[in-house]
Amino acid sequence: MSKEFLEVQGLKxxxxxxxxxxxxxxxxxxxxxDGVDFTLRRSEVIALVGESGCGKSTxxxxxxxxxxxxxxxxxxxGMDITHLNDHQRKQKDLRRKIxxxxxxxxxxxxxxxxxxxxxxxxxxxxxxLNTPDREERVTKAxxxxxxxxxxxxxxxxxxELSGGQRQRVVIAAAxxxxxxIILADEPVSMLDVSIxxxxxxxxxxxxxxxxxxxxxxxxxxxxxxxxxxxVAVMYLGRIVEIGTMLEVLEKTQHPYTKALxxxxxxxxxxxxxxxxxxxxxxxxxxxxxxxxxxxxRCPVAIEACALTDPAMVxxxxxxxxxxxxxxK
Amino acid sequence: xQATLQTSEQNNSLAARLLVFWRVFKxxxxxxxGLGMLVFMILVAIFAPLIAPYGRLETISVSxxxxxxxxxxxxxTDDAGQDVFSNFVYGARISLTxxxxxxxxxxxxxxxxxxxxxxxxxxxxNFLMRFTDIMLVIPDLPLMVVIxxxxxxxxxxxxxxIGLLGWTTTARVVRSQxxxxxxxxxxxxxxxxxxxxxxxxxRHILPMVMPILVVQAVLVISLAILNESALAFLGLGDPTTxxxxxxxxxxxxxxxxxxxxxxxxxFPGFGVVWVVLGLTLFGQGLEQVLNxxxxxxHLMPSRPNVRKEAANAKPIPSQALLEVQNLSIHYVNEGQLxxxxxxxxxxxxxEGELLGLVGESGCGKTTxxxxxxxxxxxxxxxxxxxxxxxxxxxxxxxxxxxNKIRWxxxxxxxxxxxxxxNPVRTVGDQIAEAIIRHIPTYPREAIPARVTELLDLVGxxxxxxxxxxxxxxGGMRQRALIAMALACNPQVIIADEPTTALDxxxxxxxxxxxxxxxxxLGLAIVFVTHDxxxxxxxxxxxxxxxxxxxAEYADVDVIYNDAKHPYTVELLKAFPDLTKPKKKxxxxxxxxxxxxxxxxxxxxxxxxxxxxxxxxxxxxxxHRIGTHGHIASCHLAEVGxxxxxxRIAPRTQK
Numbered sequence: 001m002s003k004e005f006l007e008v009q010g011l012k013x014x015x016x017x018x019x020x021x022x023x024x025x026x027x028x029x030x031x032x033x034d035g036v037d038f039t040l041r042r043s044e045v046i047a048l049v050g051e052s053g054c055g056k057s058t059x060x061x062x063x064x065x066x067x068x069x070x071x072x073x074x075x076x077x078g079m080d081i082t083h084l085n086d087h088q089r090k091q092k093d094l095r096r097k098i099x100x101x102x103x104x105x106x107x108x109x110x111x112x113x114x115x116x117x118x119x120x121x122x123x124x125x126x127x128x129l130n131t132p133d134r135e136e137r138v139t140k141a142x143x144x145x146x147x148x149x150x151x152x153x154x155x156x157x158x159x160e161l162s163g164g165q166r167q168r169v170v171i172a173a174a175x176x177x178x179x180x181i182i183l184a185d186e187p188v189s190m191l192d193v194s195i196x197x198x199x200x201x202x203x204x205x206x207x208x209x210x211x212x213x214x215x216x217x218x219x220x221x222x223x224x225x226x227x228x229x230x231v232a233v234m235y236l237g238r239i240v241e242i243g244t245m246l247e248v249l250e251k252t253q254h255p256y257t258k259a260l261x262x263x264x265x266x267x268x269x270x271x272x273x274x275x276x277x278x279x280x281x282x283x284x285x286x287x288x289x290x291x292x293x294x295x296x297r298c299p300v301a302i303e304a305c306a307l308t309d310p311a312m313v314x315x316x317x318x319x320x321x322x323x324x325x326x327x328k
Numbered sequence: 329x330q331a332t333l334q335t336s337e338q339n340n341s342l343a344a345r346l347l348v349f350w351r352v353f354k355x356x357x358x359x360x361x362g363l364g365m366l367v368f369m370i371l372v373a374i375f376a377p378l379i380a381p382y383g384r385l386e387t388i389s390v391s392x393x394x395x396x397x398x399x400x401x402x403x404x405t406d407d408a409g410q411d412v413f414s415n416f417v418y419g420a421r422i423s424l425t426x427x428x429x430x431x432x433x434x435x436x437x438x439x440x441x442x443x444x445x446x447x448x449x450x451x452x453x454n455f456l457m458r459f460t461d462i463m464l465v466i467p468d469l470p471l472m473v474v475i476x477x478x479x480x481x482x483x484x485x486x487x488x489x490i491g492l493l494g495w496t497t498t499a500r501v502v503r504s505q506x507x508x509x510x511x512x513x514x515x516x517x518x519x520x521x522x523x524x525x526x527x528x529x530x531r532h533i534l535p536m537v538m539p540i541l542v543v544q545a546v547l548v549i550s551l552a553i554l555n556e557s558a559l560a561f562l563g564l565g566d567p568t569t570x571x572x573x574x575x576x577x578x579x580x581x582x583x584x585x586x587x588x589x590x591x592x593x594x595f596p597g598f599g600v601v602w603v604v605l606g607l608t609l610f611g612q613g614l615e616q617v618l619n620x621x622x623x624x625x626h627l628m629p630s631r632p633n634v635r636k637e638a639a640n641a642k643p644i645p646s647q648a649l650l651e652v653q654n655l656s657i658h659y660v661n662e663g664q665l666x667x668x669x670x671x672x673x674x675x676x677x678x679e680g681e682l683l684g685l686v687g688e689s690g691c692g693k694t695t696x697x698x699x700x701x702x703x704x705x706x707x708x709x710x711x712x713x714x715x716x717x718x719x720x721x722x723x724x725x726x727x728x729x730x731n732k733i734r735w736x737x738x739x740x741x742x743x744x745x746x747x748x749x750n751p752v753r754t755v756g757d758q759i760a761e762a763i764i765r766h767i768p769t770y771p772r773e774a775i776p777a778r779v780t781e782l783l784d785l786v787g788x789x790x791x792x793x794x795x796x797x798x799x800x801x802g803g804m805r806q807r808a809l810i811a812m813a814l815a816c817n818p819q820v821i822i823a824d825e826p827t828t829a830l831d832x833x834x835x836x837x838x839x840x841x842x843x844x845x846x847x848x849l850g851l852a853i854v855f856v857t858h859d860x861x862x863x864x865x866x867x868x869x870x871x872x873x874x875x876x877x878x879a880e881y882a883d884v885d886v887i888y889n890d891a892k893h894p895y896t897v898e899l900l901k902a903f904p905d906l907t908k909p910k911k912k913x914x915x916x917x918x919x920x921x922x923x924x925x926x927x928x929x930x931x932x933x934x935x936x937x938x939x940x941x942x943x944x945x946x947x948x949x950x951h952r953i954g955t956h957g958h959i960a961s962c963h964l965a966e967v968g969x970x971x972x973x974x975r976i977a978p979r980t981q982k
Contacts, residue, residue, distance in 0.1 A: 051831040095522025107513035112535040125523045162919050192688040197902040198915035219831045222904045263836035265861025267903045269884045277836045281801050
């Protein structure tokens with residue numbers, strides 16, 4: 001195996017969900033992430049798309065080392081980082097190289113800290129407070145995150161900023177450590193439309209100027225379609241289709257992906273089209289359906305789908321999908 | 329924007345922080361009074377030798393026993409012929425010292441226990457909290473009596489006994505606050521950057537727990553003072569000192585009651601009451617400052633809206649089902665300029681029509697919708713304009729008449745399905761209640777069937793009727809809210825961001841449902857959203873709002889293919905379109921205006937790529953374009969205007 005930048009193999013995370021009844025012996029578990037493989041290259045943007053309950057946020061926490069995987073491995077620059085504890089992660093500089101941006105900019109900033117304190121905090125944690133260029137680094141991080149001029153914002157508190165500005169502060173606090181990967185968990189879903197684009201453009205710019213790879217987690221394929229290099233579609237803890245953005249959008253193979261794409265609103269009433277609206281919701285990850293986990297909601301399911309769990313089918317060097325209909 | 333940035337520039341020094349604190353604190357009258365009472369008594373204690381006319385425990389003359397208050401002894405004298413006023417002044421020293429030191433011990437212990445239990449959880453929490461529970465069940469006073477009686481009743485002992493027994497409530501309060509803070513996202517974020525436990529506790533948990541600890545401290549002090557008085561009164565005080573409690577004890581034990589010497593009892597008692605009351609009031613004030621949620625919020629309903637009659641407003645009854653004419657709503661808060669939340673907005677809605685109301689947060693769309701139902705919070709006032717529903721002016725109706733229209737005529741589907749449902753009642757129950765409340769005459773026996781029918785209408789199986797909201801998924805809760813809105817067969821439904829928090833697929837399901845209901849029941853729907861894509865999928869007409877005013881109002885096709893207002897144009901460009909992948913999204917620089925700091929001219933001018941001089945000084949009026957009711961409030965849309973829409977660098981830089 002070649003030395004990939006980030007490589008995830010067979011990653012699983014089961015949560016104990018207690019016993020079905022008081023007297024039952026076996027415990028149930030939630031299969032939040034159930035065998036995920038993918039790789040990420042340097043300065044690549046990958047979009048992880050799926051509905052809530054598909055395990056995408058758990059996957060992010062696993063990659064950050066904030067949850068312990070049940071099985072599988074995560075390799076970063078060839079080094080196995082799957083089971084490192086907090087201390088080892090910090091020693092290996094992973095806590096600096098991999099940063100995360102959370103969904104809710106209102107919740108992810110401590111209201112009692114000033115912007116300067118928030119952006120300086122990572123340096124403090126990593127013992128870099130006394131580096132001579134500290135001031136410069138903070139300024140640069142703030143300005144790279146689009147908070148210009150930095151001095152206007154330093155002494156302010158989060159509640160004095162708008163949602164978009166707060167999300168920029170979160171980004172600045174990540175940038176100050178000069179990370180190599182940014183994991184963004186629904187970073188724009190709480191932002192106004194006119195500001196969303198600005199934020200996504202900011203990420204797109206950072207990958208070029210700072211060579212940062214981005215894992216962009218979202219339920220809305222529409223919001224990342226144009227800037228992701230690759231798209232991975234998740235359903236019930238697994239990736240069901242992965243490929244370059246154009247492959248997934250234009251040569252869509254998996255029926256779930258097709259449905260997801262069809263319901264993305266098109267901002268033009270002249271292009272109103274038939275939408276494939278799946279009935280029901282993502283099933284409870286405690287009871288994963290037999291065979292293909294998508295078959296109960298699949299509009300084109302055949303009998304075999306209830307029996308066989310489809311393996312990934314390679315369609316091109318970059319494009320893979322797990323659907324029985326592709327095997328024929 | 330620039331101006332507000334500079335004024336809010338704050339100095340971080342302690343003095344500046346205290347100044348800020350004081351500015352807020354002084355708004356609370358009870359707090360200031362409490363603080364005054366407290367400071368007064370502390371000063372009395374500190375300057376006791378200067379204030380007291382006689383020395384500490386100085387007997388004036390044995391013959392002066394139980395002298396009533398007079399010019400020489402303003403509080404009278406006690407059984408030993410001592411000046412009560414002097415003893416009172418010195419007693420303040422003892423009582424306050426015991427109170428403060430004992431409380432200090434309690435707060436430290438309670439704070440540490442609570443913090444450790446809350447932060448580390450698991451076995452630590454189990455042990456500490458069970459211990460706390462046990463301590464809580466044991467009545468404090470008898471235990472103190474036993475311990476003090478067993479040990480030597482010296483001042484130090486008393487301080488420790490009170491301090492060591494008074495920490496339980498503090499531990500519980502601190503634990504719950506720690507738990508709440510620990511689960512917040514910024515703590516997770518700190519962990520993600522590699523912060524250790526010490527760092528998280530000192531930088532994130534403590535600053536958030538501190539305010540509660542301070543309020544708690546004030547309460548614990550007053551409790552400690554009361555406890556000391558009780559102990560002393562029971563004869564367990566330090567006999568060498570004279571606290572207020574001790575004074576009471578002596579007076580009571582030595583026949584002050586039978587001698588009719590009320591002054592020997594009343595004045596020390598008054599001292600205790602004074603300090604405890606002062607502390608309580610001060611605590612209340614502190615709580616108001618440190619816990620802003622207790623502040624009376626502008627959303628609290630109170631007085632009804634008084635509508636100011638516009639002098640020349642002559643109602644023009646309309647043909648449409650729902651028509652809003654030149655509606656303006658201001659939020660009026662005392663001592664502040666009115667926030668012009670909605671200004672001069674008009675639209676009309678016919679049966680079976682779907683109007684999309686599009687705008688970003690703070691553009692006034694929710695205010696407008698609340699005004700349609702006359703549900704504005706107390707600060708919100710309709711200052712101009714009319715709302716006609718089937719030809720009736722809703723702004724002229726009183727509360728009772730309006731109630732007949734709410735739900736049966738116009739109903740609303742609120743945003744945030746979890747908060748809009750009562751978590752402790754079944755969904756079926758809540759729908760039934762909606763029917764009964766709005767149609768009191770509805771035959772009771774027909775209600776279960778009606779509830780089932782409504783649930784069926786929104787695609788929820790009848791067997792989910794007796795489930796609680798938490799057993800529903802997000803999409804189902806939203807459906808339940810729609811069922812509730814349909815309960816009284818309204819003709820108009822206002823859907824306030826009904827799909828915002830939902831996944832795309834569930835969003836599509838809800839949109840399909842609303843669309844089918846509209847066709848099946850002939851409903852007119854006002855769909856409030858910030859999502860232009862959703863609007864394009866299903867609306868007939870679109871009203872784009874910006875900063876409280878109509879930016880553009882037109883048929884859906886015109887909005888998407890022939891928009892005239894630069895805001896609409898820019899918003900569309902900012903919207904991702906998968907039919908044109910790889911196209912770079914353009915964003916609108918800057919941020920929407922705050923309603924209390926609106927720009928002088930066009931509200932969009934500071935962000936507008938096409939703004940010219942006039943835009944910054946003069947607010948554009950609504951211009952009619954063509955004959956199909958297309959309206960845009962932009963100087964460029966003026967009839968005969970020749971200024972082309974061109975890209976000019978925005979004037980104000982960030």
